[in-house]
Amino acid sequence: MSARPSPTVRPATVADLDAALGALSADQLAATVATLAGDAFTGRRVGTPGNIAARAWLAGRLSDLGAAVATEAFPVRAVPDIYTAPTARWDDGTTTADLSFGRDVAPHLASADLPTPRRGPLGVAGAGDPAGRWLLVPAGMSLFDAYGHAEGAAGLLLPRHVDAHGWQFTMLAGPNPGPVPVLTLSSEIHDAVSKAAWVGAACFAADAPIRRVDVTATNLYGRLRQPGPGQPDVLLTAHFDGVGDHPGLRQPGAADNGSGVAVVVEAARILSATLPDGAGLSVALLDAEEVGALGSAHHATRLAETGAAPLVINVDGAGHLRQAAAVEAGGPAHGLLALLDQAGRHTGVPLVAGPVASDNRRYASAGFTALGIGAGMAGYHSPAVPGREPPGAALRCSVLPRFCPADHESRSLSLVWREVISRTTSGLCWHHYCRHSPFGVGSGAIIGCDFQR
Amino acid sequence: MTGNESTGGFAGDPAAALNVAGSTGCCGNPAQSTNITLPDPANPTGGTCCGTPAAAVAANSCCARRPRPRPSRLERGAADERPTQPDRAAGHRRRP
Numbered sequence: 001m002s003a004r005p006s007p008t009v010r011p012a013t014v015a016d017l018d019a020a021l022g023a024l025s026a027d028q029l030a031a032t033v034a035t036l037a038g039d040a041f042t043g044r045r046v047g048t049p050g051n052i053a054a055r056a057w058l059a060g061r062l063s064d065l066g067a068a069v070a071t072e073a074f075p076v077r078a079v080p081d082i083y084t085a086p087t088a089r090w091d092d093g094t095t096t097a098d099l100s101f102g103r104d105v106a107p108h109l110a111s112a113d114l115p116t117p118r119r120g121p122l123g124v125a126g127a128g129d130p131a132g133r134w135l136l137v138p139a140g141m142s143l144f145d146a147y148g149h150a151e152g153a154a155g156l157l158l159p160r161h162v163d164a165h166g167w168q169f170t171m172l173a174g175p176n177p178g179p180v181p182v183l184t185l186s187s188e189i190h191d192a193v194s195k196a197a198w199v200g201a202a203c204f205a206a207d208a209p210i211r212r213v214d215v216t217a218t219n220l221y222g223r224l225r226q227p228g229p230g231q232p233d234v235l236l237t238a239h240f241d242g243v244g245d246h247p248g249l250r251q252p253g254a255a256d257n258g259s260g261v262a263v264v265v266e267a268a269r270i271l272s273a274t275l276p277d278g279a280g281l282s283v284a285l286l287d288a289e290e291v292g293a294l295g296s297a298h299h300a301t302r303l304a305e306t307g308a309a310p311l312v313i314n315v316d317g318a319g320h321l322r323q324a325a326a327v328e329a330g331g332p333a334h335g336l337l338a339l340l341d342q343a344g345r346h347t348g349v350p351l352v353a354g355p356v357a358s359d360n361r362r363y364a365s366a367g368f369t370a371l372g373i374g375a376g377m378a379g380y381h382s383p384a385v386p387g388r389e390p391p392g393a394a395l396r397c398s399v400l401p402r403f404c405p406a407d408h409e410s411r412s413l414s415l416v417w418r419e420v421i422s423r424t425t426s427g428l429c430w431h432h433y434c435r436h437s438p439f440g441v442g443s444g445a446i447i448g449c450d451f452q453r
Numbered sequence: 454m455t456g457n458e459s460t461g462g463f464a465g466d467p468a469a470a471l472n473v474a475g476s477t478g479c480c481g482n483p484a485q486s487t488n489i490t491l492p493d494p495a496n497p498t499g500g501t502c503c504g505t506p507a508a509a510v511a512a513n514s515c516c517a518r519r520p521r522p523r524p525s526r527l528e529r530g531a532a533d534e535r536p537t538q539p540d541r542a543a544g545h546r547r548r549p
């Protein structure tokens with residue numbers, strides 16, 4: 001699709017920046033993350049009661065900001081659902097070991113549903129008779145090649161890396177179920193089981209309680225300001241859904257993407273009061289990102305049909321900047337990128353061109369100016385949560401939206417903020433500090449966060 | 454704070470963000486988050502979350518490669534108008 005023209009954007013003044021900085025509420029940011037990650041919302045997987053409750057709560061937040069709130073529902077098919085805690089154990093003929101769900105073993109998205117445990121001898125895919133065996137898939141062999149060796153097999157066992165916390169992080173977007181049960185084992189467990197399989201006399205027993213459910217997803221929109229003719233129309237987006245809890249495993253989604261939602265809602269609160277006359281502002285809190293960015297695909301299509309030309313800034317992950325915030329741009333975004341660069345320099349937040357495979361891509365594919373900013377995620381798609389970071393770790397955030405009408409630079413506005421979240425064993429504690437610009441101009445978009453030890 | 458202390462922003466041309474190649478993961482930002490590089494969907498053997506490139510395209514997944522729109526004339530003009538960058542000109546760049 002061809003690119004859509006968008007209004008130009010120009011730099012702001014230090015006074016604008018400082019005024020906006022003073023309006024920031026660290027408490028609001030912290031409260032939003034904590035609430036979204038809370039038990040009541042159960043990880044916010046699309047179609048679940050926790051997701052619906054989270055959306056209702058966010059609708060209230062947007063209403064409190066004075067937004068005209070609307071929702072838009074759409075169907076989502078075949079969402080993976082692990083409906084009971086999986087069990088798995090193996091033995092080498094002398095000792096038996098139970099495997100830990102989420103760390104040692106997890107159902108693969110391509111797995112067929114296996115509601116009750118199945119026991120069988122261990123084998124290796126491509127070596128020997130597969131009938132009745134749990135087959136270890138050697139590293140380097142694709143799942144699709146393994147299927148060719150799995151006729152009559154009890155199931156397949158794939159190796160999988162774990163994250164820094166030892167978790168096999170959850171994904172919802174992926175291949176459709178195949179013909180046999182498929183489990184992923186941590187690389188360490190896979191190695192141990194493989195050695196036993198080659199020796200012989202080793203057995204494996206496991207279930208794979210994973211099914212697909214058709215659900216209804218719902219985007220949440222908030223219009224705070226209508227744009228004047230030819231004026232910029234800023235659209236701040238973040239997905240509020242998560243991968244969701246599994247039975248026995250809380251996956252709170254604080255960083256992905258409670259943090260992004262918190263950034264967007266707080267930015268909207270401040271910008272709604274301080275943007276220049278004529279500039280438009282709206283928010284889209286998107287559903288079903290984790291199953292393939294379907295909410296933004298839906299929204300981008302609707303926007304294109306109406307002839308809208310928003311400047312989209314999407315935040316996915318504002319919780320764990322290791323080195324620099326990744327920025328991916330699409331559509332006619334040169335001007336917005338220049339402003340973002342200024343913002344980064346203004347606050348000392350490094351930026352790097354890198355993949356942000358999130359909702360921004362849907363808007364960009366529709367031809368809109370779209371930036372995706374990903375500043376990392378502590379506890380990505382896993383039970384690990386920021387509160388489990390070592391005491392003293394800190395989260396530093398910077399958010400800098402700034403837009404102005406092309407013909408009225410004196411009314412330009414910028415917003416810069418930087419947050420520090422200090423973590424203690426008792427929970428999240430946010431501290432706020434501002435950093436004033438040494439430059440004559442400051443501008444940009446949303447940056448990210450940084451754990452500091 | 455002085456301008457000499459600024460270490461943020463892009464190290465190179467910001468427009469490089471318009472040319473991010475491929476995707477190292479699926480929806481979300483897993484490489485940035487976990488330091489685990491998931492298989493690129495361009496890999497014909499497919500990835501952990503996205504499956505094969507053909508499957509990603511068929512499912513209209515965000516993993517699918519997308520065409521990159523060309524900037525409009527208006528937008529190219531905006532880029533040309535961007536302000537000077539005093540800290541960059543002075544050579545003060547990256548965080549150690």
